[in-house]
Amino acid sequence: MEQDMQDFAVEARRFLDAHVAKALDRTAFTWGEGDDSMAYFSSLPPEEEHEHVQRARAWQRIRHENGFGWITGPAEYGGRGLTPVHDLLYDAVESEYDVADTGVLSVIGLGMIGPTILAHAQPHIKDRWLPAMYRGDAIACQLFSEPGAGSDLASVATRAVREGEDWVLNGQKVWTSVAQHSQIGLALTRTNPDAPKHRGMTAFLVPMDTPGVEVRPLRQMTGGADFNEVFLTDVRIPDDHRLGEVDGGWTVALTTLMNERATVGSEGVGPVAAALSPDHLSALMRATWTWDDRALRARLAELLVDVLATEHLNARALHKLRAGVAPGPEMSVSKLMYGQNLTRAAHFVSDVLGPRIIADTGQWGTYAWTELLLATPALRILGGTEEIMKNILAERVLGLPKEPVTAAAREVRP
Amino acid sequence: MTADESELRELRASVREFLDSKSPEEAVRKLMESEPRFDPAVWAQAADQLRLPGLAIPEEYGGDGFGLVELGVVLEEMGRALFCAPFFATVLLAAQALLASGDKEACARLLPGIASGRTTATLAVAEDHGSWDPAMVLARAVPDSDGGWTVRGRKCFVVDGTTADVILLVARTVAGPTLFAVQRDAVGLSAEPMETLDATRAMARLTLDAVPATLVGAQGAGGRIMATVLDIASVGLAAEQAGGARRCLETSADYARVRHQFGRPIGSFQAVKHKCAEMLAQVELAEASSREAARLADEDSPDFPVAAAVAHACCSRAYMVAAMENIQVHGGIGFTWEHPAHLYFRRAKSSQLLFGGPAVYHERLLDRLGI
Ligand SMILES: Cc1cc2nc3c(=O)[nH]c(=O)nc-3n(C[C@H](O)[C@H](O)[C@H](O)COP(=O)(O)OP(=O)(O)OC[C@H]3O[C@@H](n4cnc5c(N)ncnc54)[C@H](O)[C@@H]3O)c2cc1C
Numbered sequence: 076m077e078q079d080m081q082d083f084a085v086e087a088r089r090f091l092d093a094h095v096a097k098a099l100d101r102t103a104f105t106w107g108e109g110d111d112s113m114a115y116f117s118s119l120p121p122e123e124e125h126e127h128v129q130r131a132r133a134w135q136r137i138r139h140e141n142g143f144g145w146i147t148g149p150a151e152y153g154g155r156g157l158t159p160v161h162d163l164l165y166d167a168v169e170s171e172y173d174v175a176d177t178g179v180l181s182v183i184g185l186g187m188i189g190p191t192i193l194a195h196a197q198p199h200i201k202d203r204w205l206p207a208m209y210r211g212d213a214i215a216c217q218l219f220s221e222p223g224a225g226s227d228l229a230s231v232a233t234r235a236v237r238e239g240e241d242w243v244l245n246g247q248k249v250w251t252s253v254a255q256h257s258q259i260g261l262a263l264t265r266t267n268p269d270a271p272k273h274r275g276m277t278a279f280l281v282p283m284d285t286p287g288v289e290v291r292p293l294r295q296m297t298g299g300a301d302f303n304e305v306f307l308t309d310v311r312i313p314d315d316h317r318l319g320e321v322d323g324g325w326t327v328a329l330t331t332l333m334n335e336r337a338t339v340g341s342e343g344v345g346p347v348a349a350a351l352s353p354d355h356l357s358a359l360m361r362a363t364w365t366w367d368d369r370a371l372r373a374r375l376a377e378l379l380v381d382v383l384a385t386e387h388l389n390a391r392a393l394h395k396l397r398a399g400v401a402p403g404p405e406m407s408v409s410k411l412m413y414g415q416n417l418t419r420a421a422h423f424v425s426d427v428l429g430p431r432i433i434a435d436t437g438q439w440g441t442y443a444w445t446e447l448l449l450a451t452p453a454l455r456i457l458g459g460t461e462e463i464m465k466n467i468l469a470e471r472v473l474g475l476p477k478e479p480v481t482a483a484a485r486e487v488r489p
Numbered sequence: 490m491t492a493d494e495s496e497l498r499e500l501r502a503s504v505r506e507f508l509d510s511k512s513p514e515e516a517v518r519k520l521m522e523s524e525p526r527f528d529p530a531v532w533a534q535a536a537d538q539l540r541l542p543g544l545a546i547p548e549e550y551g552g553d554g555f556g557l558v559e560l561g562v563v564l565e566e567m568g569r570a571l572f573c574a575p576f577f578a579t580v581l582l583a584a585q586a587l588l589a590s591g592d593k594e595a596c597a598r599l600l601p602g603i604a605s606g607r608t609t610a611t612l613a614v615a616e617d618h619g620s621w622d623p624a625m626v627l628a629r630a631v632p633d634s635d636g637g638w639t640v641r642g643r644k645c646f647v648v649d650g651t652t653a654d655v656i657l658l659v660a661r662t663v664a665g666p667t668l669f670a671v672q673r674d675a676v677g678l679s680a681e682p683m684e685t686l687d688a689t690r691a692m693a694r695l696t697l698d699a700v701p702a703t704l705v706g707a708q709g710a711g712g713r714i715m716a717t718v719l720d721i722a723s724v725g726l727a728a729e730q731a732g733g734a735r736r737c738l739e740t741s742a743d744y745a746r747v748r749h750q751f752g753r754p755i756g757s758f759q760a761v762k763h764k765c766a767e768m769l770a771q772v773e774l775a776e777a778s779s780r781e782a783a784r785l786a787d788e789d790s791p792d793f794p795v796a797a798a799v800a801h802a803c804c805s806r807a808y809m810v811a812a813m814e815n816i817q818v819h820g821g822i823g824f825t826w827e828h829p830a831h832l833y834f835r836r837a838k839s840s841q842l843l844f845g846g847p848a849v850y851h852e853r854l855l856d857r858l859g860i
Contacts, residue, residue: 357855357860372852375855376850383795387780388774408773464766465762479757
């Protein structure tokens with residue numbers, strides 16, 4: 076097992092050495108040098124955004140051609156058939172290199188929708204889309220949330236009505252990340268309004284170029300538009316694009332949500348990693364002459380305890396995987412901490428910067444932090460709010476009783 | 490030597506079983522009001538049946554040669570049970586100080602007795618101000634005519650200080666802080682018990698009036714030895730804290746499932762549910778940070794000192810949160826003397842401050858990170 080891992084790491088390094096440069100050593104961070112961007116969301120102008128997506132696709136294709144595009148996927152769909160540990164090991168090795176950011180493909184499409192298609196779609200749909208997704212050709216989005224169905228996802232109201240071999244979808248989705256770049260979307264719809272709400276939903280794979288699908292950018296508080304509204308008007312989808320049983324959409328959604336929780340907590344690269352790096356934060360304190368402020372130092376220490384302990388938590392989950400033991404609540408706790416740590420980091424930094432974060436002095440690495448500061452509220456909401464995550468931990472891990480369900484809550488609101 | 494996952498599980502199970510039968514709550518309550526604050530018969534059984542004192546002592550000194558990972562499992566269990574025993578002072582403080590001193594002669598003289606459970610020991614560093622920083626030590630040692638040393642001064646917060654057979658202590662010499670060993674029955678040594686917030690961990694004040702002492706390690710090496718010992722001891726303490734915090738969480742969750750108010754279990758109220766979820770997050774972080782630190786210690790990793798500082802701070806906070814919220818979830822009954830919640834609260838607070846507290850460990854972490 077260990078030997079196999081070492082061979083795999085060597086192979087990964089050989090591949091990466093042949094294609095990309097080593098990343099700059101993050102520990103050798105120097106104040107005032109390089110890009111000072113602290114953006115969690117991209118907020119790029121359209122042409123640059125397009126280039127960014129092309130770079131992501133190109134790098135995914137190279138990965139795929141060399142056997143690192145879908146490490147855990149089955150061979151018949153172009154995967155490598157290896158374990159999650161290989162996957163994590165590859166990520167760790169790749170993080171030492173300067174590769175294109177593939178988040179637009181991976182966070183939702185490869186991280187959440189791919190596994191759902193694999194588990195629930197018909198064979199020819201898998202043939203059609205899985206290789207395309209993992210080759211970087213197809214980007215996927217998650218058409219779950221609606222204006223009236225966020226935390227309470229089972230109350231989706233988008234209707235799907237059967238007409239012969241097709242289904243006709245009507246409704247509105249919202250906050251759909253990367254829909255503007257997507258070729259396919261996984262939609263959760265209502266097929267049986269009379270059934271209890273969890274039992275009246277069906278999931279469909281929607282090609283985004285189907286007539287009647289309209290994507291409208293939705294501006295977010297950071298100023299950019301990473302997410303969208305998606306309007307579905309008489310969208311005809313063949314029955315073979317259905318995932319799972321008719322009215323069995325909740326099971327399909329759960330597959331996606333489980334993968335979502337695993338994906339969201341495990342990010343932490345690029346500028347976001349810098350925001351949690353002891354070197355970066357201490358350099359900031361030096362640059363602002365707050366170095367020996369005792370109150371700030373104590374807060375920095377408290378923040379770093381959480382950041383480093385969360386890293387240990389992720390390491391524990393990895394050891395467990397390696398030992399063939401299923402990880403426990405580590406990933407859910409990690410997701411919770413990830414949002415909180417970044418939020419605390421952003422507020423710590425704003426206290427260090429003071430007025431320099433309310434107006435741009437032009438000084439390197441100061442006002443740039445507004446980008447992270449404005450992104451932090453999203454991190455406590457997306458992928459399940461903090462409150463929902465706590466409910467899940469308390470009920471599923473600690474076995475506390477569920478919230479009493481009222482009669483009204485059983486029904487779908489119009 | 491290192492145990493694999495299933496061996497660790499076995500170790501945990503046997504220690505838990507032992508403590509369930511030998512250290513139930515009634516036993517803890519009885520011991521915390523008696524002198525000594527441990528039961529010598531139970532201590533002897535822990536040594537003879539489970540070989541606990543020798544677990545992490547190298548084989549050449551009569552131990553079983555395991556590391557901090559295994560010791561951590563034992564300490565988690567002891568923390569859970571609030572086990573009253575000379576384990577912490579003897580095995581974690583004194584034995585680790587001896588090992589860190591690199592003084593083979595002193596190790597060969599003292600460790601076999603410790604490993605077998607025949608000798609109990611402790612480490613006396615702090616004085617009236619409570620700091621474990623060897624630079625703050627005022628006690629002085631001077632060489633006497635026949636090659637020995639005598640120590641004068643006072644020591645405070647000495648864990649098991651009235652009962653330990655051997656006291657390792659830091660005193661200053663012309664070469665700087667230095668480690669010495671003093672025998673319990675040495676002339677000039679007096680020990681008085683201190684009243685403690687946490688009665689399950691006995692502490693004493695020592696007065697040393699020209700007490701004969703043996704040099705341990707090199708003269709002036711006290712600072713370096715203490716840096717190592719504090720890292721290891723704080724990771725051991727962190728394990729104890731993680732165990733106590735886990736116990737508080739379990740007690741709260743159990744109670745929240747069965748206690749009814751307003752016609753429903755209190756655990757179905759979100760305010761309570763979220764409290765429990767926050768305790769769970771703290772406990773998971775605490776276990777991860779203390780176990781990772783122990784693993785890095787056993788691997789001799791250069792990352793260990795940072796991890797030790799993280800574990801100490803993380804587990805101190807986690808235990809405090811868990812112990813406080815445990816009382817809150819229990820409501821009025823949690824505030825009664827009869828309920829065990831206050832025993833954990835007392836232990837959590839006193840452990841958090843044992844080596845100096847947040848102001849000290851935060852600076853220590855920043856220092857380790859080069860900040
Ligand atoms: C940046 C971003 C990207 C997103 N991307 C996508 C995407 O790609 N696809 C997609 O489908 N969705 C996406 N979402 C939507 C996201 O999943 C929802 O916003 C989220 O689940 C919360 O739903 P809501 O916004 O309707 O808030 P609500 O559910 O209305 O919640 C409002 C408040 O009430 C609280 N609350 C609700 N129910 C409970 C309860 N039972 N107990 C306690 N408190 C409760 C919440 O915690 C929150 O504080 C995205 C959101 C963001 C911010």
